[in-house]
Ligand code: AMP
């Protein structure tokens with residue numbers, strides 16, 4: 334973690350106009366950043382009281398696709414992500430473990446960063462830890478007090494929502510008729526309980542607290558993000574994002590805090606990822622229907638399968654999570670990797686085919702058009718799979734030429750700059766996490782399909798591909814016996 338954020342450079346291209354769905358307007362709008370060529374993004378990070386679950390990572394993968402796409406379109410990017418390392422749950426759990434909140438959260442911050450690396454999530458330009466920004470939060474609360482937006486009660490400071498006429502504009506809650514002066518001390522509550530919320534919480538016996546100019550205590554959750562976003566990104570940022578559950582109260586309260594203090598619009602585009610579900614219910618710690626990445630990896634699933642699955646469903650669609658969908662994702666990644674390896678290893682007749690150059694250009698255009706359309710990853714992927722299918726057919730027919738390789742590889746590289754699954758490094762990633770890579774069992778049908786693929790590779794004398802498939806099967810404990818008549822028998826180890 335550096336101490337000052339700097340912007341990352343992006344590549345430059347000319348392509349389809351980018352449109353994002355803005356929760357504030359409820360519409361899909363053309364994306365125009367405040368400063369041409371530069372995008373300032375704030376993404377709400379995790380509360381580090383435990384390992385993040387795969388539902389959390391759905392939102393973090395969406396944010397990674399967002400940043401990778403903006404960079405690929407040539408924008409310079411400044412993404413700031415917070416780590417909420419103080420809240421009710423952290424205080425309780427650290428006390429139960431008999432350690433400081435710093436010591437308690439350090440472990441989960443490291444785990445979060447390691448999990449991110451396993452999923453190829455690019456590091457944001459700046460990661461801000463809440464407990465290192467207490468002064469900024471106190472100053473923001475003082476600004477709000479100077480402007481008449483706060484009051485105190487029993488040592489806590491509250492935000493007076495009746496004073497902010499725009500309250501509810503993001504989540505569209507109706508505040509008319511709401512009881513003024515009713516307060517809520519918890520950070521998380523629902524729309525039916527919209528109340529004056531705690532900016533600063535009075536200390537409780539035995540709880541960690543800070544001595545500050547506004548008295549002893551600790552910050553509420555919402556002021557953390559508002560203070561850090563304003564500090565590093567300025568009064569108005571381009572994009573603010575998180576999962577849909579953050580719309581209310583978290584983002585609503587961040588708007589109330591920052592706009593009341595600055596008198597300016599806080600964020601120009603609000604992007605919210607729909608939930609990852611299990612049996613049609615939101616994956617969450619409180620329901621208990623969650624899996625951490627490490628649990629999935631220990632069951633034999635690969636980091637690339639998880640990333641692919643989470644990335645493949647457009648972020649505004651709910652994603653029902655099943656082991657079968659992960660297996661399907663693993664198959665898709667294999668197909669793409671096999672294709673990239675075929676491109677690199679097979680020898681094709683000399684020359685170039687005009688049809689393939691056109692095909693590649695279409696794929697490139699459609700891939701970009703999909704992502705430009707509010708990050709429609711499903712459409713972008715369809716463009717790539719169409720190209721893979723047609724190029725494979727052309728190769729089988731001997732119509733694919735050696736000079737087509739570079740053209741098609743370029744499209745695959747463009748794809749991988751966003752999806753980041755082609756590199757065959759799952760085992761190494763698992764090793765870094767200290768997990769041995771036990772592969773999941775394949776069904777008979779999956780084994781038969783891979784054998785058929787290997788036979789086709791052998792027929793076209795692509796021995797690199799056929800060896801790869803043999804190794805892949807061996808990883809799953811499947812042994813092949815090639816007979817003289819060309820048929821293949823297999824058995825499980
Ligand atoms: P938290 O650590 O609870 O603050 O959550 C971190 C991020 O994960 C936030 O952006 C949440 O909105 C998001 N999130 C939590 N549960 C899910 C889920 N089931 N599906 C998608 N995103 C989620």
Ligand code: ZN
Pocket residue numbers: 376377378415558583
């Ligand atoms: Zn936040």
